[in-house]
Amino acid sequence: MSPGRHYLSRRTKIIFTIGPATESEQMLEALICAGADVIRLNMAHANHEWTRTIMRRIRTVSARVGRDVAILMDIKGPEIRTGDLETPIELRVGEIFDFTVKPGSDRRDAEEVRSVDVNYRDLVNDIRVGDTVLVDNGLITLEVLAKDDAHIRCRVLAGGELKSRRHINLPGVTVNLPSLTEKDRADAAVGIEEGVDFIALSFVRSAADIALLREFLAEKKSKARIIAKVEDQSGITNLDEIVLSSDALMIARGDLGIECPLEELPIIQRRAVRSCLANARPVIVATHMLESMITQPIPTRAEITDVANAIYELADCVMLSGETTVGRYPLECVQTLDKVARRIERETNGLPPDIALFTSERMKILHSATVLANQIPGSKILTFTRRGTMPHGLAALRPASAPILTFTPDAALLRQLRLLRAVEPYLMPLPSEPEAMIEDAIRLLKQAGRITTGDKLIVATDILSGDRFVESVQLRTVL
Structure with a gap:
């Protein structure tokens, strides 16, 4: 099967995330032929055996259809999560709840308070009374009331069902987690052995984070290029230095939308795209582009407009996540991005006149x-x-x-x-x-x-x- 040629008229590139819905050879072939340019592996949900199998499968299918696509390994980066729970906890508004950084430690008071362990022991040193804690993509909101060396006491502001190993966001809080964890190093080493093309570093906070990964790649003699993921307020504060230090930028709107006020998100996206244009760096707009198509065969009108805005802004790439990992309509998602991109590109006029690159x-x-x-x-x-x-x-x-x-x-x-x-x-x-x-x-x-x-x-x-x-x-x- 030879790849279709219609996508050659498309200028914006398409990245999709591989998962159970798209990992078969048949589906990979269909997506590559539909015009996918880069395939992303999310290492937050991957083991090394699967990673090697999938990377080799992508190369095999690419060779068969005569279109060699790129592989992007997205390493997890520093992450704070809740621990395991035997059963989910239903948190109620106004309830007092503890996060425990030293499992099994005794409380200083006799009050019966429900709690969950946290995987980051130094959280008590980074967080302050009055800070906000967001759990499970912001679905649960808590306010810090007090802390000691083992517990962080909070009041529930917005309740919900707390399950095991939920992600924690801390808007405005600078945490001292390493930018490149041992898991990241192990995952990246596997990718390098298999010839990965790009490595995306999560939660990049400064240029120093990029330098650390670049040193690691140099030690491994890898020519993989680094994509910096901007996902929190520290990344936005240091945006320009991150852009200059990286090989490309990903605007990861999922965590950004939790860490920053939602009304700021379009402004951040536009600023990040323009910084990349001004500094000759590729830029990827990611997350929730066609979220409704995880379960529905057609997107919402708002999603089409969102995709169109990224193309009007002249982003290099648009990216699919859950839509193609577990979604019911992965091929239709790629086809939708392709169709919208080609149409909107006929309405764009290239580089904005106030951005000129005469640096050399x-x-x-x-x-x-x-x-x-x-x-x-x-x-x-x-x-x-x-x-x-x-x-x-x-x-x-x-x-x-x-x-x-x-x-x-x-x-x-x-x-x-x-x-x-x-x-x-x-x-x-x-x-x-x-x-x-x-x-x-x-x-x-x-x-x-x-x-x-x-x-x-x-x-x-x-x-x-x-x-x-x-x-x-x-x-x-x-x-």
Whole structure:
């Protein structure tokens, strides 16, 4: 089965999270052929045996359909959770409730108060009286009344059923958990052994968190690229330094919507996208994009508008989570994103005029290629890369409609280029002679039906001038 070609007109990339609903070879093939570009593994719900099996299965299916997609491993990062409960606890508004950081410790008073253990012992040192504790994605809200070395006493403000191992959010509280846990290191090591393309680091609070993961990748001699997930107020406060330190940014709206006031979420999203555009970093908008399609075959009108807004903002990628891990309609979700993206992209005009990237001579040259492409209807940009610099620069400049046809001899780099908006990567050895390289690429593109006689190509590449290579922009007509 060969992949459909309609998605080549789509500039926004699609990431889906693999799970029970999508892990079969048949479904993987269908989703890749429908135009999925990157497949995410959520390591919060994965063991190492499953991870190895799935990564190898993705590579096998990709090779069979002739479309090599990227694999993104999302490691869990620092996380605070409640402990196990024999039976769920129904918390009532006004009830006094304890979080216990030292299981089995005696209370200093004789009052009978229900409690649950917490996996982070230093929580009592980080939290203050008056702070808010959110449990289970914000469904349960408590206020801290008092604390000692073993217990944190709270009043329930918004009740609900508390089950085992529920996630805890602490809006405005800086916790001293390590940014890269032992579990993260073990998970990442498995991904590296299997050739993972991207590693997403959860709850990034500063550039130092990125540096720690980068050191780990260097020790393992991995070329995987780092995606920083912005999920709390610390990440927003340090947004620009995080963007500059990472290889890409994920706006993880699930935890962000808990950690920050909901009315701030659209503002945060727009600010994060624009920071990535200004600093030439790819950006992913994630979480709850088509949440209703977990159980329903069509999305809500509000969800379609949400997806459209991310595309209007010129995000590189939109991402599916529960919709494709446990949802009933994973293929329809990818098809919906594809359809909406292609339609909205016809209404966008490339990079906003107040964002200009003239940070280097190379970016000035690539900007001229983008301007030329924008002025010639139906033109396409052609470029070549061994490290990814040229396509990254061109994608950051957001040409209005021209695809960025990129040739590389590196299969791993080809997969990483799938993250970039408007970039279509192709695998090809790169001859040392620039003209031969261009002619080989044109021949392959004609054979693939991607270009035809009379098409206009904006070629951004190196040319030989005397005894050195210089960067150039050429306008060519396909013969």
